[in-house]
Amino acid sequence: MTLPQWLTTIFVIVEYVMKIIAIGVVPENRRPSSSSAWLLLILFLPVIGFPLYWLIGSPWVRGRRQKIQEQSDEVIKRHTEGLPLVPEGAHASPALERILHMNRALTSMPCMTGEVLGMHGEAAET
Numbered sequence: 001m002t003l004p005q006w007l008t009t010i011f012v013i014v015e016y017v018m019k020i021i022a023i024g025v026v027p028e029n030r031r032p033s034s035s036s037a038w039l040l041l042i043l044f045l046p047v048i049g050f051p052l053y054w055l056i057g058s059p060w061v062r063g064r065r066q067k068i069q070e071q072s073d074e075v076i077k078r079h080t081e082g083l084p085l086v087p088e089g090a091h092a093s094p095a096l097e098r099i100l101h102m103n104r105a106l107t108s109m110p111c112m113t114g115e116v117l118g119m120h121g122e123a124a125e126t
Contacts, residue, residue: 018050019043030059076108083110 001009022042027035038057041049061069085100086092090113092100100111 015046018046022046022050022053026053026057028059034059073108080108080110085111087111087113089113 019042022039026038026042030038038049038053042053043049085104086097090111104110
């Protein structure tokens with residue numbers, strides 16, 4: 001085999017290894033639509049898709065975005081700290097209470113009934 005044939009063979013092998021790795025790694029911790037889009041890009045255009053995925057495809061929040069998320073969580077906690085875990089008058093099983101507790105710990109958002117107590121006519125009133 002000549003050098004160009006060896007290089008072509010190595011390129012094809014590396015490309016297939018990248019595709020197999022992508023099938024195992026990309027769908028983890030992301031929505032099906034997002035993982036499908038990344039997989040299609042990687043499978044059809046691996047030379048472009050794989051580096052793009054490693055640059056911007058992380059499902060984790062880091063750096064500046066993490067600080068902004070923490071600040072918004074603190075604002076939500078301050079405004080909702082007086083609200084109970086389960087809304088008044090609502091009944092929750094022990095399993096649902098554990099889910100509600102986990103939701104409150106992860107998102108700082110309380111469980112709400114969806115009852116509308118008032119309407120504001122202007123955006124500034126909200």
